[in-house]
Amino acid sequence: MSWYDAKPWLASYDEQRAAASEFTPTTPLVTFRRTVGQAPETTALAYFDGRISYRELDELSDAFARHLTASGFGRGDRLALVLQNIPQFVIALLGAWKAGGIVVPVNPMYRAGELSHVLSDAGVKALVCSQTAWHDYVGALVPDSSVTIAVTTSELDLQTRDDERVLGKVRREATPGAADLLEVLRSTPGDPPTDLGLGLDDIALISYTSGTSGKPKGATNTHGNLGTNAVILAGAGRVEPGATVFALAPLFHITGMVCEVAYAIEIAGTLALAYRFEAGVVLGALLEHKPAYMVGPSTAYMALMAHPDVTPEHFASFDALYSGGAALPPAVVNAFRDRFGQYIHNGYGLTETTAGCVVVPSGVEAPVDPASGTLSIGLPVPGVIVRILADDGTELPFGEAGEIAVEGPMVVPGYWNRPEATAEALPGGRLLTGDVGFMDERGWVYVVDRKKDMINASGFKVWPREVEDVLYTHPGVREAAVVGVPDEYRGETVKAYVSGAPGAAPDPDELVAYCRERLAAYKYPRSVEVLAELPKTTSGKILRRELRARG
The missing domain is CATH 3.40.50.980 (Rossmann fold)
Structure with missing residues (x-):
């Protein structure tokens, strides 16, 4: 048995999370019919003043x-x-x-x-x-x-x-x-x-990936993937039955499907909807609906923090706030807690894992890696095994970075009509995520970056997230993204794009100097460009590929 099969993260589970390890696979329709029978007059959907x-x-x-x-x-x-x-x-x-x-x-x-x-x-x-x-x-x-x-x-x-x-x-x-x-x-x-x-193995969704390389592929999320992951995530949380879930993430995204729709049905709760993200509308909805649970990208939390009318009262009703879909910088977590008294829990998942598979437990603060300053994405959820693999597929010991691989009941069986892509990404049912990360000896998982986003500057590896995390500690920066751009001498060099915090006008030269003081010589950005907004997907993930195209 390998080190990962021993599941070292189980020792980090609290009693509630350990109890959630005993779950029965199910489907969304089975759960929905149960909830209709138990709570027929409970509000299922709240849409502005509609119920x-x-x-x-x-x-x-x-x-x-x-x-x-x-x-x-x-x-x-x-x-x-x-x-x-x-x-x-x-x-x-x-x-x-x-x-x-x-x-x-x-x-x-x-x-x-x-x-x-x-x-x-x-x-x-x-x-x-x-x-x-x-x-x-x-x-x-x-x-x-x-x-x-x-x-x-x-x-x-x-x-x-x-x-x-x-x-x-x-x-x-x-x-x-x-x-x-x-x-x-x-x-x-x-x-x-x-x-x-x-049944559990029948396909519920064909969820198309973002298509970063070639045409988008359709991941085949089964009814068992959806229903069972909702049971796992709800069982490991601290949200009371009947609570309100606010839909911060778009419903079409796998996060919305599982962590909003299926989650709300699982707890017989209310799903509050507000059409699309607009910070002022969201803040008003939080006061109106008083939700207990919300999940969305870090960029959405940044936008809410930047709104001139935001107060601690807007977040007072929450039992759990979660972030997923985009990197969560430690500086954002700390600033949010300092201003509003609420801790944003990190989470990690992909379309192919039917939303979350590694999550920071409710009521627990994730550790920060002392060497890189990276915030942990959490512990593998009940039923999941996470492994860190070398390029040749061998398992790496804790602390060493490699590709994150995931096995569990939420991993899809494959891609729609793409047997070759299925065989490449899901050999033997194990998902090779394309994300580089490591695990510490307690089972906490850390994401370094996407394989394809690594910058090669004069032969040195530079991971954009490490530079971005430093930029987020600057008070004048609201959003940051780092990419590699062509350089005749270095092959690639590091460039940063930022947007300013409310009332701030970041100076590019000052930001370069700020990073130079805090990073190795080959890592700090040689140039910084300030934009009013960074390009993002509708789910809130910053589009590095568009920024790379700007040069």
Whole structure:
């Protein structure tokens, strides 16, 4: 037995987390039906001033399932969801599963070419999108695609507040060629759909990766992946049943799917939605809904911290705040705790691990590696084995950096119609993440960086996160990203991009000198460029590849 098979992190579990190690695999629909039976009148979805109970959500998703079935949609067919954080997303998600379908969540920021690839690659038969997206580009793609069932909806539905900050430009529009979701739900009465008995190994989602190398690939998240990981994450947490979960992360992202939708259903709680991220809208929603749990990228927390109206009261209701999807600098954690009295717990996961697989336990503060200043991403969650591997696949001892590999019940079986990619990334069911990291002797895991982001400066390895963590300690810096740019003498050299903290105007030369004092000579950035905002994905991850393209 290897060192990792001995699971040294178990000694770091507290009693509650150890108890969570005993879990029963399940599926989201099994959990949902249990929750509907136990708490039918509990609010399932809160959207501005709109409220939908679990009983109503069950009835609405039943109606959508009946519509799909009557339209020729059957078991294993694919339905694409191109929606922001609105109740219709959850209604359509559950309805598609009840009809036996596989959901393809699509980033609503995709443009025509990106969506066209997903529709073709997944062989999508049904699609639900906003009325605006239909008129912008989706409607024009459908006739030449495999889609035969098209449904649209308005973000103005199921609420009456019409907050101008996020809904000010939304208009209700007719969508010839597509049915209206609310009309569909009202016009399809009948008995509950037949339980098709979807099992642990049936595919629930085809979640497309960001496509950093070539076309995006569809990870096949099973019903067992989703349902079981929600059980594990909820069981190891400190959030009371019936609590409110605020959807800071987008629902289409795997974090939103598991750590928001499935998590809220698992605890029979309320999922509070606010369409899309806008710092002022989010802060107002936190005061209104008083959530106990929230997870989102570090960049979202930075934006909330920078808002002029933010106060400790906005975060007073929380039992647990989590960050995932983007690196969490220790300086941000410390500043947030100092200002608001709340600790942001780190977490780590990928689309291929169906969200979190390494998490800082609730109520515990993650250690910081004294050598690099890197904040730990946490301990492997119950049921998971994490290994650190050398380039030749051999296991490395604790403290040595290598590729992070993950095994557990949340790891996907593969990629949709990509056997070669599956064999490369998931040999024997073990996920090779592409992230470089190490584990200490207590089982705490640390991410150094992505393999592909390593900078080679005159033969020396420079990991961007180490430089970024130093920049985040400067009071004038709000966001930071470090990339390698071509250099005739060094091959590559280090360049930093930053955005300023509220009221600050960072001086590039000062930031270079600041880093020079705190880093080895080959690591500090030779140039710094200040931008108003750094480019990010809709899930909040800073896009280093776009910054590299700037040069």
